[in-house]
Each structure stands twice: as structure tokens, then as C-alpha cells.
Amino acid sequence: MSFANLSCLAKQQPLRLLLVNAGEPDTITWAGLIQPLRLAAALVGRELLQLEVMTPSQVVLAQPGWHVALLVADEHQTPLSPEQTRAVLERCRSAQYWGGVGAGVLWMAKAGLMAGVRIALPWALYADTEDITERAILTPHLFELDGRHLSCCGGAASLDFALTLIEQLFGATVQATIKESLCVERVRGPEERQRVxxxxxxxxxxxxxxxxxxxxxxxxxxxxxxxxxxxxxxxxxxxxxxxxxxxxxxxxxxxxxxxxxxxxxxxxxxxxxxxxxxxxxxxxxxxxxxxxxxxxxxxxxxxxxxxxxxxxxx
Structure with a gap:
């Protein structure tokens, strides 16, 4: 499915976007995602975008109603406990579009939520997929949108993923302004592959x-x-x-x-x-x-x- 399908969410005002940070705040995976989205929130204003950042403990107490929800963790992050994982995933799945970035993708797949879904998983985690019974379809791409499911391999690709979301939700002009602010010359598309x-x-x-x-x-x-x-x-x-x-x-x-x-x-x-x-x-x-x-x-x-x-x- 094309990321252009996300443009339907642009009509939602304000658009509620949830990021659940289940890892460390100084990883490339997290920084590449949060920085462009924070700039977008400042640029378009809260009347158009409400960016909500929470920890796994906070999100289980939050009021659902998000349009996009992402569980984010670096590929080296220790998994959450089974109970906490179930609670966080239940909250994320209440959004219109939901998924994971980095290790968050693997945790969702292991929970059986990505059966038959094309997912972009960090290549370093491929060896951890053998025990997934509800088989997801691993692709070598940087990020994927399959139905309501979003996934990104994380790392530097988080920046491309965030900028792609921004373009589809708020237009090319907003994306261009943020690219200039971050000194980004080219945004890699979802069809591009992990260079490994x-x-x-x-x-x-x-x-x-x-x-x-x-x-x-x-x-x-x-x-x-x-x-x-x-x-x-x-x-x-x-x-x-x-x-x-x-x-x-x-x-x-x-x-x-x-x-x-x-x-x-x-x-x-x-x-x-x-x-x-x-x-x-x-x-x-x-x-x-x-x-x-x-x-x-x-x-x-x-x-x-x-x-x-x-x-x-x-």
C-alpha cells in the first residue's frame, strides 16, 4: 500500500500522533523520528498536530483516540515484560494507523500482530524471528505501510520515515522547510533497501x-x-x-x-x-x-x- 493513503488523515484536526519510547532517548532511532516531528508540530501548530510522547508506563494510563501510534525502540533494546508489552500494544492498536520502529516491530510480530503483513525489520534482528509462529513477511525495505500497519527498520531510516509521514500528512512545503532546517538533501523512499x-x-x-x-x-x-x-x-x-x-x-x-x-x-x-x-x-x-x-x-x-x-x- 502506498504511503499516500495516509493523506486521508490530514483532514483530522487536530491529528493526534503518539510515540511510545520504549528505549533510550539518545539513540539514532529515536532522534531521527522525534526531531522532524517536533519541528512539524511547531510549524503547523497544535490546532493541526498534537504530538504525544510517552513511556510504556504512561501510555497504559492514557486516553486512547490517536490517529497514528508507534512503539519505538532501538534494535539493541531489552524487550518489555510480557504483561507490559500486551498493555502497550493494546493501546497502540486502538489508533487508525499503528506499528513499530526498530525493535518495536519485532515485539509486535512476536505478539502475533503482524501475521501476513509486510514489515521492515532491522536486519540485525532477523535471527530473532525463527520463533514467530504467526509469520510476518520480512522485506529488505527501510519502512513499510501494509493496511493499517506501519513499520520502520529504525536507525538512520527513522529520519526518512518521519519526513515521509510529514509530507503525506502536511504536504511537501512543510517537509521541505524541515529538510532545510535539518540539512537533509534527499529523503529515501519506502521502496529503498537497507544497505547491508x-x-x-x-x-x-x-x-x-x-x-x-x-x-x-x-x-x-x-x-x-x-x-x-x-x-x-x-x-x-x-x-x-x-x-x-x-x-x-x-x-x-x-x-x-x-x-x-x-x-x-x-x-x-x-x-x-x-x-x-x-x-x-x-x-x-x-x-x-x-x-x-x-x-x-x-x-x-x-x-x-x-x-x-x-x-x-x-
Whole structure:
């Protein structure tokens, strides 16, 4: 689901946004989330945004009615007690949109609240997911919105997540003002991936899945077929598709296409290669195919994406 769906909340005045800090106040995960949102609250005023920050002990005594609620904790944070976790999650789930950031995502998944939901989990916590019976769909993305469920891998991605929320809730002008205040040049989107080796993310759990994605990442200009990839990692096509569906919520062909398009988007924004060159570098021999696939994933054409690089924010 697109983050643009959150724009419906902009009509709620004031919009109540709850952050439950279950970790330390000086982590990157918390700072990256709270600083942009505090600036947004000061910019738009309390008549539009009421930002409420609470500890786990405080939230269980609070009056529900939030539009967005997030449980936040750094990936190294010790989990809450089972009783406290249940009480906090019950409060968070009363919001229209709710979820977690960092370890908060894992705690929600372990409580069975993310069954069948695409979640962005810190890669360092992947090894802690083996005992989750109500299986969530782990994605390598920085953050996700699936139905009412929000998730962010935390760390530096918390800043991108907060700025994306701000744009959808209060518009591009408010976001641009906060970006300027924080000296942020570019906001990474939800489709961008955690920049860490696949071996670290999946190697211990699913080495053949890790190998398959590595093959994709190293063969963007001349894509391999799904059958070729399956043969190279020693699996049948059906087995490979099952792994991708369970752990990445996608078919290998679709995941591969999105990898190529994400790389193309990065090249359009970060280099001066022509649009034709970018398409060829990412395995698209047809300009029309490149443009159509790019538009289906990102909602704009490669030419419009390049224009974003050239046009300063209003």
C-alpha cells in the first residue's frame, strides 16, 4: 500500500500522533523520528498536530483516540515484560494507523500482530524471528505501510520515515522547510533497501535465498531468468518461488524487476547518465518497457524522476 493513503488523515484536526519510547532517548532511532516531528508540530501548530510522547508506563494510563501510534525502540533494546508489552500494544492498536520502529516491530510480530503483513525489520534482528509462529513477511525495505500497519527498520531510516509521514500528512512545503532546517538533501523512499550485505540479512536463516538475491543484485544489466537463478542456487523454480513468497512477499521475477527499477531511480537522481543509458544499465533494452515499468512502481516516468533532481522544492 502506498504511503499516500495516509493523506486521508490530514483532514483530522487536530491529528493526534503518539510515540511510545520504549528505549533510550539518545539513540539514532529515536532522534531521527522525534526531531522532524517536533519541528512539524511547531510549524503547523497544535490546532493541526498534537504530538504525544510517552513511556510504556504512561501510555497504559492514557486516553486512547490517536490517529497514528508507534512503539519505538532501538534494535539493541531489552524487550518489555510480557504483561507490559500486551498493555502497550493494546493501546497502540486502538489508533487508525499503528506499528513499530526498530525493535518495536519485532515485539509486535512476536505478539502475533503482524501475521501476513509486510514489515521492515532491522536486519540485525532477523535471527530473532525463527520463533514467530504467526509469520510476518520480512522485506529488505527501510519502512513499510501494509493496511493499517506501519513499520520502520529504525536507525538512520527513522529520519526518512518521519519526513515521509510529514509530507503525506502536511504536504511537501512543510517537509521541505524541515529538510532545510535539518540539512537533509534527499529523503529515501519506502521502496529503498537497507544497505547491508544480504549474507547478514538472510545468510544464517536462508543461505540459498541470500545467494539468489545476490545473483540478482550483481546481474542488473543483463538479467538472469528465474530458471537460471534456481539452477545456480540448487533449487527448483517452485522451491525458489516459495522462499521468495515466504520471506520477501514477492515472486522472484517481481523482486528482480523492482531491484532493477530501484537501481534505475537511484541512477536518475544521483548521476548524469541519460535516461536511455540508465535503462540499458538496468537491463531494459526497450525505452517504452522501461518507462511503463518505472511508472507502475513509482507513479511517475523516468523523465519526471530526472526532473525532480533538477527542480528545487517549492
Amino acid at each position: 550485505a544480504l549474507q547478514a540479512r538472510f545468510g544464517a536463516l536462508q543461505p540459498r535465498l541470500s545467494e539468489a538475491v545476490t545473483l540478482m543484485e550483481t546481474n542488473l544489466e543483463e538479467p538472469l531468468s528465474t530458471d537460471d537463478i534456481a539452477n545456480l542456487v540448487g533449487l527448483s523454480r517452485r522451491q525458489l518461488e516459495r522462499l521468495f513468497k515466504q520471506y520477501l512477499g514477492s515472486l522472484p521475477s517481481r523482486y528482480y524487476l523492482e531491484l532493477r527499477l530501484q537501481r534505475a531511480r537511484q541512477l536518475l537522481l544521483d548521476t548524469n547518465h541519460s535516461i536511455v543509458q540508465v535503462g540499458l544499465m538496468c537491463g531494459f533494452s526497450s525505452g517504452s518497457h522501461f518507462s511503463t515499468a518505472f511508472g507502475a512502481l513509482f507513479g511517475n516516468t523516468p523523465r519526471e524522476e530526472r526532473q525532480r533532481k533538477l527542480t528545487p522544492p517549492a
